[in-house]
Amino acid sequence: MVDVKKLVKEIAFDLGFDAVGITLANDLDSSNEHFLQWRDSGYAGDMGYLLRDDPINAKPRKILNEAKSVISLLVNYYSEPILDPGCNYGRVANYAVGKDYHKVLKKKIKLFQERIKSNINCDFISRGFSDSVPLLEKSFTRNSGLGFFGKHTLIINKALGSYFFICELISNLEIEEINEEKGTCGKCTRCIDICPTGALSAGANQGTPILDARLCISYLTIEYKGIIPIELREKMGNWIFGCDLCQVVCPYNKKIKQTNWSEFKPASGVGHWLSLKEILSIKSDEEFHYKFCHTSLTRAKRKGLIRNAAVVSGNLLSDEALPELLSLAENEPDPVIREHVLWALSKYPNKKAQQICSKFSVSM
Template sequence: MSGSAKEIIAEKARALGFDLVGVSRAEPLEAGGERLREWQAAGMAGEMAYMNRPVELLSDPRKLQKSARSVISLGVSYYPGEHPENPGSGGRVARYAWGRDYHEVIKERLFRLRRELEEELGVKIKARAFTDAVPLLERSAAQRAGLGFFGRNSCLINGEIGSYFFIADLIVDLELEPDEPGSGTCGRCTRCMSACPTGAIKAPGVVDARLCISYLTIENRGEIPRKLRPLVGDWAFGCDVCQEVCPYNKRKAQKSRWPEFSAEAGAGEYLDLLEVLEIRDEEAFERHFAGTPLTRPGRAGLVRNCCVVAGNLRLEAAVPALIRCLTEDESPVVRAHAAWALGEIGGAAAGAALRRAAEAEGDPRCREEIRAAETSCAKKSAPRSP
């Protein structure tokens, strides 16, 4: 199909709010597949079963649509601005999750793009539209379509808008002229590697998900390893540290034009820790966070995260809520992390609650956490030597 078809695609996509547009052939992503194979072999995918799928599936667009000829990769800035200062009892939320759930918001516009292209080009288009929801190496496809280059933090970086952007794709049965692959470099900069709180960036472009705060607070369904909890800081959902220090973002980050991704549209910059710690059932959780990305870790996962943040902030005001988590929550994961947080905060009320809970707790792993928290609490309550 002629270059004019690509011009129409770019024009329509930008009119719908997409900031970046590129095209690649629907062929196997060989370089991305090889990187994925090595990453999987090293066990760095953690418990993300969808990232442990066969490389041949994840790296070939034609596995998703047999008639595929081209992949239209699109980028849309989600950058909502800088985090304000923590109010003191807040759990920080990664910028991509301040507003509405991007899956649904972007998918709606992808379908509109397809319809408009069919009308303008006068052809019926067989297409698969998605954003971060099917087994495909979307960043690799986007890099091949010219949307950016891989930074040391493994994010795709665009020279004009940085890395705060969602990637969306239309796999189509149209023969389109491909764009040149994205190119660029981080130069000598290693700020993201130095700034990562947990040291998750093991080598340029290689992130060990098992250490990444985003993985630990979102994809991980179990406990956050005890030694990593202090490093989570005040991040209750995701983490932006490696992007915050990136010079491309400091100079180029482009405020999103989509109101759906603003803080006013969703949960916002910080979660109220005391509020989240009181959520006891799935219905209340869904009522509170429906339509936002914060439903991803589930109720127990998000409450777990807020327990950790409360402990890291030494938030004494959270002690009554944490005690209720410890004694009333049905999830052993929540109870275990509530115990840890109480041990970090310390004080007479926390100590007394931990002692009572140690006798009543039936889960062996929770009892172990409670005993460790008792020890921590006792050390904090012990009088200091003159």
């Protein structure tokens, strides 16, 4: 008789996953309720996939009818950022410095499914994914014994910290649960205190942590497609894609190991810093696609990334970016890009920048 739990763990570690946990495929009613309250408060912004009428959320059997268990797999993506190269560069969040994790992990999960199937003598049915269906992945991960919710709303694992991706495998395997990992933030509030936009708060519901996505730099720079509210632009600082500040200050991330996954190392993707000048000079969607199609930056598209680069340039007063901003102000037809470019130029104490701003009636 095969020890399924042992087998699943062995295969997972053999494929390079950094941690594995198991929970039953039951509906998570209290998490679902919390989610619905959260989005009804408007905190989901305009992330359409979270606003559907009957979300999958906490119901694994909506994804796989025969579901008996949910296996959570963690993938450490952390790489130490090199020193800040200065005012001509925008910072990329750690999860996005290497290859696009959706693509890399999809292949890995498929291998995981195939290996389990070939090792057990029963019908094995499963669905696997990472961040591609609207299931409350963090709640299932917490229940599978892999960590606890930190006040930054991410899952913290005592060995890995919080810089990891979560993958889920929902299947008809009947496996015993792994006990919940106990842990807590205690009195610490560093992430709430450091967040430049005030996106984090200890919610009213038993102190359940709340993130207002509309204020989160990660949402604004990756998911949000429109005009970034003026009062939030300076608070973005040098973040051009995503934000890690609430993780950088977390004591659970102080002694973590760098990733073993070559795909997620900076050399496989764009790295931790992007030249503002290079981003602002991308002329077409094709050029953008050619440069970034293997990375997570595709989510922002050319328009979003140039918009973000303009804001960061205005915040850092990048000298290298100035000629590109001037050229965009004269020639770029997209109204969202133009709005942010003119805002950035209004920050420069430079004659040409001021002339362009008065030409387009922007107050300095």
